Amino acid sequence: MASLPSIAVSGNPKLEPELRRTPVPHEKSRNVSCPKCQSTTFLDANLERSLLIVREALSSFNESTQVESSFYVPLLQECIEKRSMSNAQMVHAHIVKTGTHEDPFVMTTLVNAYAKCGYMECSQKVFDRLPERNVVSWTGLMTGYVHDSKPEVAIRVFLQMLEVGAYPNSYTFGTILSACSSMLHVKLGKQIHAYIIKYGIESETSIGNALCSFYSKCRSLGSAVDAFRRIGDKDVISWTAVISACSDNGEPEIGLRYFTEMLSEDVELNEFTFTTILSLCCGLRALDVGRQTYSLSIKLGFQGNLPIKNSIMYLCLKCGLIDEANRLFDEMDSISSVTWNALIAGHAQMMDLSKDEISAHQSGSQALDAFMKMHRSGTKPDLFTLSSVLSVCSRLVALEQGEQVHAQTIKSGFLADLIVGTALVNTYSKCGDINRANKAFTEIQTRTVISWTSMIAAFAQHGQPQQALQQFEEMRLAGEKPNKVTFIGVLSACSHAGMVDEALRYFEMMKRTYEIKPIMEHYACLIDMYVRLGRLEEAFDLTQKIGCEPNDVIWSILIAGCRSHGNLELGFYAAEELLKLKPKDTPTYVMLLNMYLSAERWQDVSRIRKMMKDEKLGKLQDWSWLTIKDKVYSFAVHNRSCPSKEEVENYLGMLLNEVKHHGYRSQNLHVTDEEDEVEPLSSSAHHHSEKLAVAFGLLYTQKAMPVRIVKSISMCRDCHSFIKLVSEMAAREIIVRDSKRLHRFVNGHCCCGDFGNLL
């Protein structure tokens, strides 16, 4: 963006004081009489009544009647307050009829009225024909564009305004600052700040408020707080702005301290304050504070306030209180799209907090249910809805539903949205379709670290390390700064490709160039790399260099590697370490048990068995799900649950027979989830859930379509090699997302390179 054109500072730039506070002086013109019916009281009544009178006046209006501008301005003010477009149009028609459209005062108000109603085309048209423009009409037009999510147009209007030599006022600066905020146009925002200082209006409330929120959006909390401190007369907006700045910039506790301070000042709280505090509580998961705040809002007369109810409902969902959230939902007598979005997002985010994949799957289903209900209620999905639902689809590997949402995205013209675009990248990637993921990525207009990181991670997950690294270099060329998550993607790509030197180079680059402190996940990638190459000692050495105790992820990587490369002693050591960290975790015991079983160390087998009994461990819950259209089919081990049971079983038997000819041997003895008996996996009565799901998928989905499955625990080695062979034999792509990672089987190969951390 060009620097600010010289704004007439050479003379003696003065704001127009009379325009600062009252953009349209209309108070004195209230209670005018209608030229036709002589009613003098209609402005005091509600809008409907007043407009009824106007309608009468319009219908019987004699065009020769003289009308004062003072007749229209208060009427238009009513339209602005009520955001009533139809009435504004009616008044406009009246204005034209009476030939008052040359009156600059009336037409300026009309520009504002159309802008406030969100009809920017009308507003712009009226503005273009204005006989004379002043700071009010310029600013009104700009404000309209900002509200209409077109901040770039607002900035263009601002520059035009300066070019023609009009003086901005406080309102203009406030508006242009919020345009800069939403565009993240830091440079222009700071230039504006310089002018604000030059004019000495930093301490003005509306200016300070706008500055505070501008710096907050620019992730500069210090400057936001400074702006707040300089405000001479802090109003409720100032306080709310500084609290939300803290909340949005990762300092919710400081935000709470400001709230306490605010309560001791003599400031009247409003709806915005409460929604801000409640959302701050979400970040802190501070249910208690949230509840107290909600009670306070009721005490102060906000009971039934929808935004506040939406916020407390969302907080309940975030804290896992589904029943209380549902009760609040049922209590609402009118709901908005925000309510639906909060409901959907609440359930969607519960997936991340679930203790296992089964409850995660349930939360996902509840999110999709809410989305269906929203659809049936006739509420149109917006950007928030679409991105939440897409993230659910990606986690459930529900491609067809994801595609439907994609179609809706195109239909509603939201495709270019950054966040929805990123969500689409993830949906396609997690559903195993890297090509469409990449296509979605190229369609994103402006990319952020997060969208780049998504694409890098997508290539890494799909076993395409070269593309991942190329994407990373393109990102750097584009001038985007990688963060710690980006480097997780980069390092995991290197690990897949066995590129040790590259990995270490990127690891150094991360620490030196970008000053990012390595976290456990980065070490996990490096350890995984050594493990894949069979360099187990180096992997183990690295666990000692982390600087703190390795976590469970690190140990399970080591275990998987030790099993693949036959270093049993190190494997057992790692397994016992893992057991110390997760003493009540059934999958850990099962993995350990299987290791001892395959090493035929029977004493250890009985020892582990006894421990499992003593710990009273729950069963290993082996479930798989497969989504066709919008129906979800569930499969459980032992045929406990299986649609079309007989047919699927027969077909699976046939598949098993056939893969035997391709060299398949049940590799492992394996404990099932229910009995203590050791059963050969291939015995026909005991099939892990994904085997059933694969058979079902092959039978019931179109030949050209991949089969997509989600599984509640990690796959076992046996099923992994079985599905590899099936993908070749049946010439079908099979995608299984287990609790650990994505497996994409094509032509007898899996993108995990057989290092999928299997049971």
Next chain:
DNA sequence: CTAGGGTTAG
């Protein structure tokens, strides 16, 4: 000034 959205190895 405000409630609701997208990234993470195994």
